[in-house]
Amino acid sequence: MKKILIVDDEAGFTRLMKLTLQKSGDYEVIEENDGARAWEAARRERPDLILMDIVMPNVDGGDAAAQIRKDSDLAAIPIVFLTAIVSQKEAPPGGRIGGFPFLSKPVGLDALKACIEENLAHP
Amino acid sequence: MPSLPPGGAPDPDSERLFLHAMLDSSPDHIYFKDTQSRFLCISRALARYFGLADPSEALGKTDFDFHSPEKAEIRFEDERRIMETHTPIVDKVERQTAREDGHPIWVLTSKSPLCDCQGRLVGTFGISRDITMLKTMEDALGSERNLLRTVIDNVPDFIFAKDADGRYTLNNEAHIRFLGKSSPEDVEGKTVFDLFPPESAKAAHADDRIVMESGQPVLDRLESPAPGRWLLTSKIPVFDVHGTVTGLVAISRDITEQKQAQEQLEKANADLRQSREKLLHALEELRAVQLQLVEAEKMKLVGRLAAGVAHEVKNPLAIIGMGLDYLNGQKFDDPNVPVVLAEIGNAVQRADRVVRELLDFSAPKKMGRAPEDVNRIVRNALVLARGDLGARKIAVVEELTSDLPLVRLDAMKIEQALVNLFSNAAQAMGAGGRLTVRTGCRQVTGIGENVAHSGRFLPGARVVAIEILDTGTGIPEADLGRVFEPFFTTKPTGKGTGLGLTVTKTIIDLHGGEIEIGNRPEGGACVTLLFNAETH
Numbered sequence: 065m066k067k068i069l070i071v072d073d074e075a076g077f078t079r080l081m082k083l084t085l086q087k088s089g090d091y092e093v094i095e096e097n098d099g100a101r102a103w104e105a106a107r108r109e110r111p112d113l114i115l116m117d118i119v120m121p122n123v124d125g126g127d128a129a130a131q132i133r134k135d136s137d138l139a140a141i142p143i144v145f146l147t148a149i150v151s152q153k154e155a156p157p158g159g160r161i162g163g164f165p166f167l168s169k170p171v172g173l174d175a176l177k178a179c180i181e182e183n184l185a186h187p
Numbered sequence: 188m189p190s191l192p193p194g195g196a197p198d199p200d201s202e203r204l205f206l207h208a209m210l211d212s213s214p215d216h217i218y219f220k221d222t223q224s225r226f227l228c229i230s231r232a233l234a235r236y237f238g239l240a241d242p243s244e245a246l247g248k249t250d251f252d253f254h255s256p257e258k259a260e261i262r263f264e265d266e267r268r269i270m271e272t273h274t275p276i277v278d279k280v281e282r283q284t285a286r287e288d289g290h291p292i293w294v295l296t297s298k299s300p301l302c303d304c305q306g307r308l309v310g311t312f313g314i315s316r317d318i319t320m321l322k323t324m325e326d327a328l329g330s331e332r333n334l335l336r337t338v339i340d341n342v343p344d345f346i347f348a349k350d351a352d353g354r355y356t357l358n359n360e361a362h363i364r365f366l367g368k369s370s371p372e373d374v375e376g377k378t379v380f381d382l383f384p385p386e387s388a389k390a391a392h393a394d395d396r397i398v399m400e401s402g403q404p405v406l407d408r409l410e411s412p413a414p415g416r417w418l419l420t421s422k423i424p425v426f427d428v429h430g431t432v433t434g435l436v437a438i439s440r441d442i443t444e445q446k447q448a449q450e451q452l453e454k455a456n457a458d459l460r461q462s463r464e465k466l467l468h469a470l471e472e473l474r475a476v477q478l479q480l481v482e483a484e485k486m487k488l489v490g491r492l493a494a495g496v497a498h499e500v501k502n503p504l505a506i507i508g509m510g511l512d513y514l515n516g517q518k519f520d521d522p523n524v525p526v527v528l529a530e531i532g533n534a535v536q537r538a539d540r541v542v543r544e545l546l547d548f549s550a551p552k553k554m555g556r557a558p559e560d561v562n563r564i565v566r567n568a569l570v571l572a573r574g575d576l577g578a579r580k581i582a583v584v585e586e587l588t589s590d591l592p593l594v595r596l597d598a599m600k601i602e603q604a605l606v607n608l609f610s611n612a613a614q615a616m617g618a619g620g621r622l623t624v625r626t627g628c629r630q631v632t633g634i635g636e637n638v639a640h641s642g643r644f645l646p647g648a649r650v651v652a653i654e655i656l657d658t659g660t661g662i663p664e665a666d667l668g669r670v671f672e673p674f675f676t677t678k679p680t681g682k683g684t685g686l687g688l689t690v691t692k693t694i695i696d697l698h699g700g701e702i703e704i705g706n707r708p709e710g711g712a713c714v715t716l717l718f719n720a721e722t723h
Contacts, residue, residue: 074502080509087516119498148501169505170539173512 067092069111071102071128072146073120081115082171095112099123103131106138113184116164118147129164142183146159146171210242216294216315219301224249224266227310235498236286247393258283265298266311273308275299280318293322331481333613340571345418345439348425353378353395356434365441387412391420398422399432410439464722467645471719479554493549497542502540506533546688554600558593558721559653561626567598568605570623575613576622586625592720594651596698604691608655608714611687615659625654628720645700649720656713670704 068091072078074186075097082093096105100118106114114132117123125145132138167179197205210217211228216233218225226245234242235251250259265276276298276559283292299312339346345362349355366382368374379388379395387410392404402424410418420439421483424432511532519525569576569583576583612622630652631644644650662670671692688704695702700718707713 074506076506077502077509080506080513084509084513084516087513109386146505148498148505168543169501170508170535172508173515 065090065092068113069109070115071092071096072117083143099128102128106132114143116143116145118145144183161169219312221310224263239377267299269300269311273300279589285341292319342701350434383412398424398435402432417443478696493545497546500542504535504539554597556595556597559598561591561594562587564598564601565624568602571606575610577620579613580638582621584623588627591628591651594718600694604694607691612657616657620658623656627652651718651720653716658711661712
């Protein structure tokens with residue numbers, strides 16, 4: 065069973081994401097609604113993949129991801145951004161932001177799972 | 188009647204007869220006087236002048252009997268001198284007074300000593316002729332000549348005359364000065380070849396020949412006798428009584444100053460035209476920059492707004508979407524639940540599409556303009572829209588004018604705008620129909636329909652036009668003014684976001700171009716795009 069850490073200030077979104085992902089596949093989903101606690105949660109849970117919102121109060125997704133990448137124990141964990149402010153069409157070439165893959169909200173379950181599986185296989 | 192021997196001298200009788208005939212009939216005043224200046228014999232004409240019925244009445248009288256003492260004294264003195272010196276007075280012009288009304292008359296008088304057969308002085312004789320008429324004519328001619336000479340010598344223009352060989356026969360003072368000479372003698376008898384450089388002499392001489400050979404004047408000929416020197420010359424033929432050309436007269440005006448002024452004016456005009464073009468060019472660039480600045484400022488705001496809206500809308504959409512994914516995995520007793528869930532899913536997608544297009548619309552637009560062939564861009568856009576047009580079985584008619592001027596465009600952006608317009612046309616036509624794409628070049632005249640409404644194109648500018656004509660439903664007149672407003676759409680709900688034409692107009696505006704939308708009289712819509720042609 066793969067462990068997914070989802071960091072998003074929208075508690076309703078993380079809750080439904082957890083329910084949906086856990087029901088549809090072999091995933092354990094951990095929720096974190098504060099970007100400032102993302103690194104802490106990653107050290108504690110040691111997830112196989114992190115889904116990270118970008119726009120969050122306190123610490124945004126970009127800073128939280130950088131903080132996790134700097135930690136050598138956590139640097140290998142794949143991070144996928146989930147964002148509401150970039151449309152797929154306007155995304156930079158390669159579908160990456162700051163070197164990270166990203167998904168645009170709202171995202172369908174199939175696209176979400178495909179992205180998770182791909183990044184678990186090729187971190 | 189005395190006879191005249193043929194070829195011999197007349198006899199004394201005949202001589203007497205001749206003398207009497209002359210004295211009787213000559214209109215001249217003839218007299219003979221003795222040494223005391225007493226009349227011996229006078230002609231009938233003189234007797235009439237003295238108021239005598241017969242010449243014999245003058246016998247023994249003197250000039251004092253017929254003239255005032257002063258005049259008589261003059262005559263008396265003349266005769267005394269003739270007799271003393273034995274010298275005649277020849278052709279003396281005298282002023283006299285008509286006896287009848289006192290008006291002045293002029294006479295030409297000759298007086299000589301009178302000698303007998305032995306050569307002894309016996310008196311004087313004289314003959315006077317009335318030359319008043321000749322004198323009057325001479326005076327008139329003299330004053331006419333004087334007037335003419337005054338005119339010729341005092342006008343600032345050059346006046347000269349030439350004989351049939353092209354030699355100067357007359358020159359006024361201005362012409363003599365112009366030729367660098369000081370007196371008429373320095374010029375008279377010379378030709379243009381003596382006075383001008385060969386080239387200008389040849390040209391002037393050629394004109395002389397035309398005048399003399401054709402007998403027609405050459406008027407207002409522009410001549411350049413020396414570099415930078417300009418004359419305006421007219422030459423008129425002079426005829427003799429037989430109608431033969433004997434020479435020419437000419438009048439010539441130095442127009443060097445006018446010519447220089449004209450050249451300066453023309454140069455100033457050319458400079459002005461150039462400055463105007465530069466200014467117009469600068470103005471066009473300024474307008475484009477201004478539009479871009481305004482656009483950039485506006486888009487910064489819209490971008491912030493769009494990002495905010497996207498964040499606030501997409502997150503709830505994500506929650507609804509995720510909830511739908513969760514529920515889709517469940518089993519329900521009510522068979523309508525999957526239908527309800529599908530409708531909710533469609534609504535989420537629609538809302539998401541609007542937000543995405545809003546983000547596209549507000550994304551910063553950078554322009555990469557280069558001189559482009561409009562026809563090439565049109566063809567590329569038609570290729571891109573092929574799928575949409577082909578699926579609806581729409582016939583495409585290309586009416587592209589070849590050799591169009593280039594236009595500074597961002598080819599990608601214009602292609603995007605054209606694809607939008609083709610797609611709109613396709614949707615308006617439904618299945619079947621004809622899409623006509625036309626290109627052409629016009630000159631803005633500033634008159635009537637030809638002038639663009641926005642004033643973005645200045646009179647004289649060359650404008651490249653792209654027209655897109657469809658056979659669709661057209662646009663309701665009431666909506667024509669609103670089609671460029673964001674979120675305005677005539678398409679059924681869910682079919683359009685209402686941002687397509689707004690984005691298109693923004694693209695055209697950023698190019699300093701213009702877009703006009705109207706309905707065709709025969710049905711369907713017509714979109715016209717106008718761009719300033721490249722000037723260099």
